[in-house]
Amino acid sequence: MSDQDSHAIVTRSLSKVYPTPGKGEVRALDSLDLTCSYGEIYGLLGPNGAGKSTALRILATMLEPTSGQAWVHGIEVGDDPLEVRRRLGFLSATTGLYARLDPRETLEYFGKLHGIPAPKLKDRIDELIAAFKMESFLDRRCEQLSSGQKQRVSIARAVLHDPAVLILDEPTTGLDILATSDMIEFISARKDGRRCVLFSTHVLSEAERLCDRIGVLYKGKLLGSGTLAELRADTGKEWLDDVFRELVARADAGSAETTPAR
Amino acid sequence: MKPSWLDVAKNELLRLVRDRRALFLAVVLPALLYPLLFVGMEKLEQVGEKTLEARELTGLVDLSGLEPDLADELRERFGNLEKLELTEADLSQLNGLPDVVRSRRARAEDIEVRNARAEAFSLQMDALAPDADLALVARAGPDGRPILWMVFDGGNVGSMEAQNRVEDTLDELAEEQRRDALIAGLGRDPAEDYRVETIDAAAPEDAAGAALGRFLPLIAVLVMVSGGAFAALDAFAAERENGTLETLLVQPVPARTLAVGKFAAVLLVAVIAWAGNAASLLGTAAAGLLPEAAGAAGGFDAQLLGRVGLGLLLFMPSAVLIAVALCLVSSRARSFREGQNYLLPVTLAGIALVAPAMSPDVELDVVLACVPLLGPSLALRDALSGNLSLLPALIAVVASLVVAALMLTRLASTLDAERLLAEAPSKASTRTPLAAVRRSQLTGGAAVLLVYLVGMRLQAWDLVPGLLISMWGIVLGLAVWLGLLHAKREGTSFVAELGLSTVNPLACLGALLLAPGLVQGMRVLLEFQGRFIPMPTAGMGDELAGLMELSVPTLLLLIAVSPGICEELLMRGSVLSGLLRGPSRVQAIAMQAGLFAIMHASVHRLAITFVLGALLGVLRLGAGTIVPCMLLHMAYNGLQLLSTTGVVAARWGELILHPGWWAAFVVGLALIWSSSVKGALLPKKS
Numbered sequence: 001m002s003d004q005d006s007h008a009i010v011t012r013s014l015s016k017v018y019p020t021p022g023k024g025e026v027r028a029l030d031s032l033d034l035t036c037s038y039g040e041i042y043g044l045l046g047p048n049g050a051g052k053s054t055a056l057r058i059l060a061t062m063l064e065p066t067s068g069q070a071w072v073h074g075i076e077v078g079d080d081p082l083e084v085r086r087r088l089g090f091l092s093a094t095t096g097l098y099a100r101l102d103p104r105e106t107l108e109y110f111g112k113l114h115g116i117p118a119p120k121l122k123d124r125i126d127e128l129i130a131a132f133k134m135e136s137f138l139d140r141r142c143e144q145l146s147s148g149q150k151q152r153v154s155i156a157r158a159v160l161h162d163p164a165v166l167i168l169d170e171p172t173t174g175l176d177i178l179a180t181s182d183m184i185e186f187i188s189a190r191k192d193g194r195r196c197v198l199f200s201t202h203v204l205s206e207a208e209r210l211c212d213r214i215g216v217l218y219k220g221k222l223l224g225s226g227t228l229a230e231l232r233a234d235t236g237k238e239w240l241d242d243v244f245r246e247l248v249a250r251a252d253a254g255s256a257e258t259t260p261a262r
Numbered sequence: 263m264k265p266s267w268l269d270v271a272k273n274e275l276l277r278l279v280r281d282r283r284a285l286f287l288a289v290v291l292p293a294l295l296y297p298l299l300f301v302g303m304e305k306l307e308q309v310g311e312k313t314l315e316a317r318e319l320t321g322l323v324d325l326s327g328l329e330p331d332l333a334d335e336l337r338e339r340f341g342n343l344e345k346l347e348l349t350e351a352d353l354s355q356l357n358g359l360p361d362v363v364r365s366r367r368a369r370a371e372d373i374e375v376r377n378a379r380a381e382a383f384s385l386q387m388d389a390l391a392p393d394a395d396l397a398l399v400a401r402a403g404p405d406g407r408p409i410l411w412m413v414f415d416g417g418n419v420g421s422m423e424a425q426n427r428v429e430d431t432l433d434e435l436a437e438e439q440r441r442d443a444l445i446a447g448l449g450r451d452p453a454e455d456y457r458v459e460t461i462d463a464a465a466p467e468d469a470a471g472a473a474l475g476r477f478l479p480l481i482a483v484l485v486m487v488s489g490g491a492f493a494a495l496d497a498f499a500a501e502r503e504n505g506t507l508e509t510l511l512v513q514p515v516p517a518r519t520l521a522v523g524k525f526a527a528v529l530l531v532a533v534i535a536w537a538g539n540a541a542s543l544l545g546t547a548a549a550g551l552l553p554e555a556a557g558a559a560g561g562f563d564a565q566l567l568g569r570v571g572l573g574l575l576l577f578m579p580s581a582v583l584i585a586v587a588l589c590l591v592s593s594r595a596r597s598f599r600e601g602q603n604y605l606l607p608v609t610l611a612g613i614a615l616v617a618p619a620m621s622p623d624v625e626l627d628v629v630l631a632c633v634p635l636l637g638p639s640l641a642l643r644d645a646l647s648g649n650l651s652l653l654p655a656l657i658a659v660v661a662s663l664v665v666a667a668l669m670l671t672r673l674a675s676t677l678d679a680e681r682l683l684a685e686a687p688s689k690a691s692t693r694t695p696l697a698a699v700r701r702s703q704l705t706g707g708a709a710v711l712l713v714y715l716v717g718m719r720l721q722a723w724d725l726v727p728g729l730l731i732s733m734w735g736i737v738l739g740l741a742v743w744l745g746l747l748h749a750k751r752e753g754t755s756f757v758a759e760l761g762l763s764t765v766n767p768l769a770c771l772g773a774l775l776l777a778p779g780l781v782q783g784m785r786v787l788l789e790f791q792g793r794f795i796p797m798p799t800a801g802m803g804d805e806l807a808g809l810m811e812l813s814v815p816t817l818l819l820l821i822a823v824s825p826g827i828c829e830e831l832l833m834r835g836s837v838l839s840g841l842l843r844g845p846s847r848v849q850a851i852a853m854q855a856g857l858f859a860i861m862h863a864s865v866h867r868l869a870i871t872f873v874l875g876a877l878l879g880v881l882r883l884g885a886g887t888i889v890p891c892m893l894l895h896m897a898y899n900g901l902q903l904l905s906t907t908g909v910v911a912a913r914w915g916e917l918i919l920h921p922g923w924w925a926a927f928v929v930g931l932a933l934i935w936s937s938s939v940k941g942a943l944l945p946k947k948s
Contacts, residue, residue, distance in 0.1 A: 018684070057679070057683065060512050061512065062508070062511060062512060062679035062680070062683065063679065063680050063683065064680060082514045082515075082516065083514070085512055085513060085514040086514040088512075090509075090512040092508070094505045094508060095505045095506070095508050095509045096504040096505030096506045096508075096509065097506065098273075098277060098506055099504070100276075100277045100280040100281060101273075101276070101277065105276070109269070109273045110509075110513065112265060112269045113265045113269065113270075113510075113513040113514070113515050114265070114513065114514060115264055115265050115514070141280075157509070
């Protein structure tokens with residue numbers, strides 16, 4: 001069995017270059033090699049502009065890579081994007097809800113788009129309503145919900161079809177303390193032997209608390225990947241923010257050495 | 263179970279039904295349009311008439327300048343007038359009557375002097391009769407015959423009504439005097455020898471249909487655009503702005519299915535708006551509320567209803583076309599508000615395409631049937647009047663549907679996550695126009711006004727210096743001023759703001775090769791336009807009448823070289839540089855082309871100057887410089903001149919209009935294409 005068949009997510013030399021008027025090209029992702037296993041929560045850590053969203057959006061089939069390959073649940077994203085979308089759930093801080101639909105209507109619509117048969121869809125929605133405690137605001141339109149309630153509807157929407165792979169792009173951005181806490185609890189609860197969660201964040205404490213493994217992404221490159229213990233051993237630093245700084249400092253020093261003097 | 267476009271359409275409709283604005287625009291407004299328009303207008307008119315009829319009016323008369331018999335006759339008739347009390351007064355001290363009248367007729371007279379005289383006269387009137395609605399003064403005219411001067415206030419409804427009543431009385435008297443004189447001379451009234459009866463041979467439904475057909479296509483387009491616009495903006499622009507489109511694009515549904523579902527919802531809403539509007543029209547007509555001019559009251563029967571049904575069916579491709587156009591435009595917008603900005607051009611384009619159908623002179627033939635929107639509009643009009651030709655009608659249906667289908671395939675490609683994410687919404691660009699854009703718009707507008715108010719006056723005074731000052735003074739001055747302002751505020755180079763930072767020789771050569779083909783193409787466009795707006799004479803010849811005595815080199819300097827340099831530096835140079843900083847390149851090109859067209863101050867040349875402006879704008883974007891635009895503009899104007907101007911045309915006309923130039927046109931396009939500049943469009947910060 002190949003790597004891509006046995007792992008939830010695999011990328012090989014994945015690169016993305018954006019043509020930018022007036023600036024030539026911007027290399028958002030540079031030869032990313034990433035492997036995430038089933039039963040694992042993997043955190044992609046990096047500052048703004050590191051390439052996290054680009055990587056996750058390629059995996060979610062929203063962007064096409066400039067070069068390299070990516071597999072989700074054993075399917076190459078470029079070969080069969082619709083099949084990949086059937087196997088993954090995707091949620092980002094910028095995804096929204098339909099203001100004039102209530103939570104049940106929202107879930108019914110996305111259930112239909114996933115082709116879930118009506119009786120099964122009804123049971124699944126009831127199950128999610130109970131799991132995410134949505135009974136109290138089920139009849140209200142999404143425009144009338146609090147940010148925490150909206151977040152719960154969004155998560156329920158993302159896992160409606162019980163995907164094997166869940167991709168969350170900075171899921172706690174813009175949330176208040178309670179909603180952030182709900183999200184962290186939800187991500188922890190997704191951990192089981194048959195599913196994988198890949199999420200990006202720039203909040204170090206979230207990564208430290210939730211992740212089985214962490215990848216540090218900086219200027220489109222993966223500077224390090226492993227368990228927290230492995231990263232500590234590699235850098236000789238105790239705290240994750242020190243680990244992060246050390247990896248970034250090494251990368252900057254490396255690029256300074258290879259850049260010819262002007 | 264495979265997701266279907268119906269699921270997408272249902273979701274769109276469910277959300278629209280819950281929005282009051284959508285319901286108002288798609289259902290309430292179209293249904294209430296006719297009752298509000300016709301009943302409301304009629305009532306207002308009736309109320310206005312009654313109020314005026316009931317109004318007590320007063321006036322002063324001085325009939326001392328008339329023969330005593332005529333004066334007595336008039337006094338008696340004025341005395342019988344109801345609610346108009348005319349009092350005899352001595353108005354001999356009223357001065358300036360002939361001056362005022364003469365000055366109103368003489369155009370050349372200085373405006374200030376004219377206004378001063380009118381004001382002085384008005385003051386005299388106020389002093390003599392401050393409350394009078396009218397004054398009637400009889401004075402001896404230059405040939406000794408008396409003139410009855412009727413002085414009234416055209417800005418006052420009461421005064422105008424008083425003038426109408428007095429004028430009716432005077433007309434009645436004149437008519438009676440004429441008849442009495444005829445009878446006295448001939449012994450009988452010759453008009454009694456015969457009488458005239460008119461018969462309208464059209465069946466009532468034909469008359470009603472013809473009357474309806476003239477305005478129904480235009481109203482249908484407006485109703486469908488306003489009804490479907492909200493649905494389209496909600497389905498595309500608002501979804502993008504709210505982030506729901508991103509969610510939708512990671513679902514296992516092909517973009518085509520999403521596009522078709524959304525389009526179907528927009529189409530349904532537009533058709534509902536239209537159906538509601540048509541039902542409202544029929545209801546208003548059946549209730550006898552349509553004024554005669556709008557729908558020949560009484561002509562509504564089953565046959566006309568059948569014609570309305572057939573006409574609406576033939577017009578259905580227009581609904582499809584409008585819905586898909588609204589979707590395409592909305593899918594380009596990054597926010598609801600940005601999308602709203604795009605609706606005006608869509609509406610204007612719709613009106614422009616449908617408007618010819620309002621003219622009975624424009625007939626549905628095979629060529630016009632192929633024009634999207636216009637073909638079905640003419641078919642609808644002809645179906646209503648009972649004069650439908652089957653073949654052109656079928657061609658109209660098919661042609662508009664083919665165009666709509668092509669646009670629909672394009673719609674799916676707009677739902678591309680890569681593009682949507684690359685063009686993330688920018689509050690700065692969508693909510694407030696950028697300062698550079700505003701500067702360009704204002705300067706372009708100022709150029710138009712200055713050319714109208716100053717340039718044209720100078721040209722009327724003396725054509726050659728007037729033209730030179732307009733170009734090298736006004737137009738070039740504004741170009742330089744705006745370029746300097748852009749450079750200072752944006753931190754860029756002045757030369758780059760004028761579009762002169764490079765030359766691009768290959769594009770220059772290509773541009774020159776385009777010119778003869780362009781001259782021929784514009785002639786075709788003018789001929790086509792002439793079907794709707796007849797040209798006084800083709801081309802530029804008629805407008806150059808005052809220049810015919812000049813030598814060819816002088817003419818070329820005035821008509822080709824000066825505009826080619828000055829207008830390009832302004833429109834494709836500094837104005838376009840500023841407009842390109844806005845959110846859309848298409849908007850920028852269209853805006854400068856519009857300003858360029860309006861600046862030429864000719865209804866007949868509006869379309870061709872707009873097209874020329876747009877082409878030159880695209881050429882600047884492709885070539886990265888305005889030098890090829892200057893050459894093309896000069897060559898185009900020069901060739902127009904040589905092919906239409908007197909003796910020269912005989913020598914050059916045939917050569918310029920040779921069809922072989924189309925081959926050069928293709929080569930020119932290829933040269934421009936191969937030399938086109940990729941990347942930066944805007945001047946770089948220095």
